[in-house]
Amino acid sequence: MLVADRSEDDPLLLDRQVCFPLYAATNLLTRLYGPILSGLGLTYPQYLVMLVLWEEDLQTVGALGARLYLDSGTLTPLLKRMEKAGLVRRERDQNDERRVLVSLTPAGRNLRARALxxxxxxxxxxxxxxxxxxxxxxxxxxxxxxxxxxxxxxxxALPADKAGKA
Amino acid sequence: MLVADRSEDDPLLLDRQVCFPLYAATNLLTRLYGPILSGLGLTYPQYLVMLVLWEEDLQTVGALGARLYLDSGTLTPLLKRMEKAGLVRRERDQNDERRVLVSLTPAGRNLRARALxxxxxxxxxxxxxxxxxxxxxxxxxxxxxxxxxxxxxxxxALPADKAGKA
DNA sequence: CGCATATAAATTGCGTACAATATCATTGCA
DNA sequence: TGCAATGATATTGTACGCAATTTATATGCG
Structure with missing residues (x-):
């Protein structure tokens, strides 16, 4: 019996995975939002950024990423596209030149009414x-x-730490 | 009062959206699977394809897509990478040259034991x-x-149908 | 002050996702 | 038979998403 069983307690059955329905639901939802959001000139992740900014304007890229669980590698190009679309402004924080502050333009603020x-x-x-x-x-x-x-x-899943950090 | 309220019944609050936690959970899960699957030479969507093929070998691209809710635009390049990695074979169905049959190579079959x-x-x-x-x-x-x-x-969400379908 | 360290974004490279379109095979029907 | 309509993949173009690296700034500490 070298071949693992395909019975219902097989841990590799697709229908037993929790990850898969989450993955499928996210894809299907993105497809569902797509046509509706495109009427607002937004993609789905861009819509999420707008939700955050509508709640609290003027945030750093890092703060947006913390809220949405995204890093700068995703957010930087996304925010540049939103800037080009005239929805947000991106400017270096004068008090800390490492940071970039993202804020809504009037057009971005106005979009909220339609997004409702x-x-x-x-x-x-x-x-x-x-x-x-x-x-x-x-x-x-x-x-x-x-x-x-x-x-x-x-x-x-690492059993023992390599370098002492205590 | 032109500006919509930000009270707790505001429908645009990020924490009221169902879509957002699904999106965040999927991203976080993909990141969690990443390092583990890379030990098997797989990405997360490729892992899902393998789950389907381990359950039922020899499927068309369309059948895989129906199971995973993905279309050929996603699957074709993904399957080509898996073919290049030696995990699957892709060949035209001799009975219907429109179809492409995807099947496991011995290496693909053997990977199952490690995936357990x-x-x-x-x-x-x-x-x-x-x-x-x-x-x-x-x-x-x-x-x-x-x-x-x-x-x-x-x-x-279309309120009235344009062409009679009754 | 001077430099090592830490922090914040941006960049690079790769792999998805998807709409729209193109390509090619099959089927149905005059 | 011939050809229009259908069906199955593939291709194209755009936009994520992330690991790894790079760049630039800030901070801590002797």
């Missing part, structure tokens, strides 16, 4: 309680996953 | 019941989302 219909259209027909339940469950997982990678990652 | 430890390492410390609960909830949403786009999408 987005959640409305998307929720369309879904029972609110079920969505709220899903949101809470997945949010807890996000908190857990974010805690799991303190420094970077690569320490989620 | 992946779910083990990842689940590490998580209560199984909680994961199972999350999996079921998100899976239901995937089913819903997949149903919502029958032909393509673009019909999830």
């Amino acid at each position: 219909q987005v959640p409305e259209v998307l929720a369309n027909g879904y029972p609110a309680g079920e969505l709220e339940n899903l949101r809470l469950t997945v949010s807890e997982m996000v908190t857990e996953l974010a805690r799991h990678r303190v420094g970077k990652l690569s320490d989620q | 430890q992946v779910p083990e390492v990842l689940a590490n410390g998580y209560p199984a019941g909680e994961l199972e609960n999350l999996r079921l909830t998100v899976s239901e949403m995937v089913t819903e989302l997949a149903r919502h786009r029958v032909g393509k999408l673009s019909d999830q």
